[in-house]
Amino acid sequence: MSSIAEAFADGPAFVPYLAAGDPDYESSLTYVEALERGGADVIELGLPFSEPIAEGPTIQSAIVRALEAGMTPTRYFEFVADLDVDVPLVCMTYYNLIAQFGDDGERGPEAFVRRAAETGIDGFVVPDLPAEEAGPLREACDEYGCELVFIIAPTTRGERLERIMSQVSGYVYVQARLGTTGARTALSDRTAESLERITDWDVPKAVGFGISTGDHAQRVIEAGADGVIVGSALVDIVAQGVERGDPAVTVADRLEGKARELTEGALRGMPAADGGPHPERT
Amino acid sequence: MSSHTGKFGEYGGQYVPEALMPAIEELEDAYERYVLDNEDGFMNEFRQRLADFGGRPTPLQYADRLSERYDTDVYLKREDLLHGGAHKLNNALGQVLLAKYMGKDRIIAETGAGQHGTATAMACAHLGMPCEVYMGRRDINRQRPNVFRMRLNGAEVTPVTVGRGTLKEAISETMRDWAENVEHTHYVIGSVVGPHPFPAMVRDFQRVISEEAREQMRDRAGCLPDSVLTCAGGGSNTMGLFAEFIDDEEVDLYAVEAGGSSLAVDAEEGVAPNSATLSTGTDGVLHGSRTRVLQDYDGQIMESHSVSAGLDYAGVGPELADLVDRGRVTAVNVDDDNALEGFHRLSQLEGIIPALESAHALSYIENNRDELGDVILLNISGRGDKDLETVLEETHGRDIENAPDIETFGATGGFQ
Numbered sequence: 103m104s105s106i107a108e109a110f111a112d113g114p115a116f117v118p119y120l121a122a123g124d125p126d127y128e129s130s131l132t133y134v135e136a137l138e139r140g141g142a143d144v145i146e147l148g149l150p151f152s153e154p155i156a157e158g159p160t161i162q163s164a165i166v167r168a169l170e171a172g173m174t175p176t177r178y179f180e181f182v183a184d185l186d187v188d189v190p191l192v193c194m195t196y197y198n199l200i201a202q203f204g205d206d207g208e209r210g211p212e213a214f215v216r217r218a219a220e221t222g223i224d225g226f227v228v229p230d231l232p233a234e235e236a237g238p239l240r241e242a243c244d245e246y247g248c249e250l251v252f253i254i255a256p257t258t259r260g261e262r263l264e265r266i267m268s269q270v271s272g273y274v275y276v277q278a279r280l281g282t283t284g285a286r287t288a289l290s291d292r293t294a295e296s297l298e299r300i301t302d303w304d305v306p307k308a309v310g311f312g313i314s315t316g317d318h319a320q321r322v323i324e325a326g327a328d329g330v331i332v333g334s335a336l337v338d339i340v341a342q343g344v345e346r347g348d349p350a351v352t353v354a355d356r357l358e359g360k361a362r363e364l365t366e367g368a369l370r371g372m373p374a375a376d377g378g379p380h381p382e383r384t
Numbered sequence: 385m386s387s388h389t390g391k392f393g394e395y396g397g398q399y400v401p402e403a404l405m406p407a408i409e410e411l412e413d414a415y416e417r418y419v420l421d422n423e424d425g426f427m428n429e430f431r432q433r434l435a436d437f438g439g440r441p442t443p444l445q446y447a448d449r450l451s452e453r454y455d456t457d458v459y460l461k462r463e464d465l466l467h468g469g470a471h472k473l474n475n476a477l478g479q480v481l482l483a484k485y486m487g488k489d490r491i492i493a494e495t496g497a498g499q500h501g502t503a504t505a506m507a508c509a510h511l512g513m514p515c516e517v518y519m520g521r522r523d524i525n526r527q528r529p530n531v532f533r534m535r536l537n538g539a540e541v542t543p544v545t546v547g548r549g550t551l552k553e554a555i556s557e558t559m560r561d562w563a564e565n566v567e568h569t570h571y572v573i574g575s576v577v578g579p580h581p582f583p584a585m586v587r588d589f590q591r592v593i594s595e596e597a598r599e600q601m602r603d604r605a606g607c608l609p610d611s612v613l614t615c616a617g618g619g620s621n622t623m624g625l626f627a628e629f630i631d632d633e634e635v636d637l638y639a640v641e642a643g644g645s646s647l648a649v650d651a652e653e654g655v656a657p658n659s660a661t662l663s664t665g666t667d668g669v670l671h672g673s674r675t676r677v678l679q680d681y682d683g684q685i686m687e688s689h690s691v692s693a694g695l696d697y698a699g700v701g702p703e704l705a706d707l708v709d710r711g712r713v714t715a716v717n718v719d720d721d722n723a724l725e726g727f728h729r730l731s732q733l734e735g736i737i738p739a740l741e742s743a744h745a746l747s748y749i750e751n752n753r754d755e756l757g758d759v760i761l762l763n764i765s766g767r768g769d770k771d772l773e774t775v776l777e778e779t780h781g782r783d784i785e786n787a788p789d790i791e792t793f794g795a796t797g798g799f800q
């Protein structure tokens with residue numbers, strides 16, 4: 103079993119996101135490590151790109167901070183190597199950085215995935231790479247034993263859905279609502295409907311976009327998800343720390359606390375231990 | 385080259401978030417049915433509205449004094465006389481009409497110079513569609529007249545404050561809006577860029593420029609031109625002007641980009657002080673397609689620069705990039721100073737105040753007359769009213785040889 107599959111195997115998975123290097127290299131290392139202490143099962147680690155078209159204002163700002171502090175693909179892999187965490191890591195980035203990676207002799211997905219796999223990345227999610235254009239990256243992932251996560255949106259149906267589900271590995275990222283990333287106070291009512299469309303596929307389903315509280319996490323798991331993905335609600339804590347000039351340890355503690363709230367929420371959403379059937383899977 | 389695969393050689397494709405893919409497939413289908421197959425008489429209605437509302441056909445004008453200066457026949461295709469003052473209406477009207485045929489009830493668009501936003505706002509007022517235009521903060525400041533025009537036509541203008549606040553950021557922000565509202569909103573992209581089918585579809589709406597110009601050259605000059613020139617930002621007026629000449633192998637095609645203040649780049653700062661994507665860019669993926677882009681070694685997109693807001697973009701249309709790779713189109717560039725000189729020259733010699741974008745193309749003739757043959761077709765993609773403030777300021781700060789004495793404005797208190 104791959105490490106990502108294992109992370110989903112026993113109970114709901116909590117999958118937090120942070121942008122690597124936000125707001126600086128050293129603090130960011132401690133923030134990612136705090137997520138693991140708070141119960142993260144898989145961590146999505148953003149490699150910042152200058153044109154993050156799938157990102158709302160919160161994560162856009164995180165990306166700007168990380169880029170301004172000097173984050174680059176090469177630094178990113180150093181960052182991954184320096185991280186002291188024991189959970190699987192998924193690299194979240196945009197396709198141009200993958201296409202350009204390497205030296206002039208050899209640039210592209212192969213070079214990128216090879217380096218990523220060497221440094222301890224287990225999978226990838228690339229929001230501007232639809233299944234139709236993903237051939238080269240899929241091949242490289244197969245060669246180096248990495249997972250390729252795809253996003254499905256509330257608008258993904260029919261043949262498209264099948265094409266994506268036949269290429270996905272690791273987990274499928276179920277986008278809870280249309281639009282870009284960003285914390286929301288209300289949960290989208292399209293979540294259950296989206297999960298229902300893919301119950302037949304035997305791959306873990308993780309829901310993201312707009313989840314910000316333990317209560318949300320609980321309801322997403324109750325609706326049939328195998329995991330919850332949370333980004334902006336965590337990045338908000340980093341941003342607030344920057345704004346107030348808080349020391350990194352304080353911010354790390356808050357991140358750990360938020361992570362714990364979300365982990366516990368997800369656990370509460372799990373079907374009862376007496377074997378009661380999962381509401382969405384009967 | 386195929387419209388159906390969305391690939392132009394290595395370039396093109398569909399690199400967008402999954403939430404947009406169903407809408408893009410729906411658009412592909414609509415493009416094929418209404419535009420390519422003229423279903424429900426779509427193209428007839430489009431052409432009729434271009435004539436009645438837009439004022440097409442635009443004239444082809446023999447430029448007496450330029451011809452004399454360069455000792456060659458110079459013909460101007462006058463897209464500046466299209467309603468709204470630039471070629472942009474061809475595309476905007478086509479797409480807003482298509483959105484109506486598709487049953488969409490809201491239009492969004494990005495704009496750089498404000499010409500595309502203006503054209504879209506006009507088309508939306510004309511066809512009764514609500515319209516929201518995203519525009520970089522910096523561009524809002526340098527193109528104020530167009531902001532007023534959009535507002536007058538009833539469009540919302542939403543400032544984009546991230547990054548340097550130019551076209552690149554405006555496109556990203558419009559894509560985000562589209563990802564949220566994709567089910568009932570159509571994104572009217574402003575050039576031959578973005579995911580398939582936009583590059584092919586926008587070219588087909590702009591193709592009318594060369595359909596007319598080729599016929600008009602035949603009628604007026606009795607021959608095809610030796611060379612055809614126009615400016616290229618994203619490249620929509622460029623592809624529109626070239627489309628019907630591509631198979632005429634004896635006709636040389638020149639895409640004139642903005643050389644800005646220098647062709648060198650500052651990789652450390654992530655800034656290219658130019659927008660010469662075809663001349664200096666490299667293969668990358670930006671805003672939905674694989675094309676030539678201005679990027680650093682790692683693939684981060686650079687901030688571009690040009691004195692002309694409409695050329696200030698780090699990408700370019702994938703079809704144009706392919707035509708340059710294949711040697712069919714020659715990519716050249718003209719810097720800020722020379723573009724300003726061209727602006728003043730056309731104003732003085734022909735009584736036409738051109739858009740700063742168009743001035744780049746004119747200026748190329750000034751310094752390269754010998755390579756262009758005996759009959760030149762030059763596209764005046766737009767008029768310069770929107771640029772007057774910029775030109776006054778920029779001319780003041782530089783040593784532009786043929787500029788009028790603008791101190792007189794200072795004396796009357798109008799300019800300092």
Ligand SMILES: Cc1ncc(COP(=O)(O)O)c(C=O)c1O
Pocket residue numbers: 470471496497498499500574575576615616617618619620621622693694695739741742765766767
């Ligand atoms: C008058 C004029 N010409 C040219 C352009 C550049 O666009 P494109 O390269 O798509 O024709 C613009 C863009 O705003 C414009 O306003």
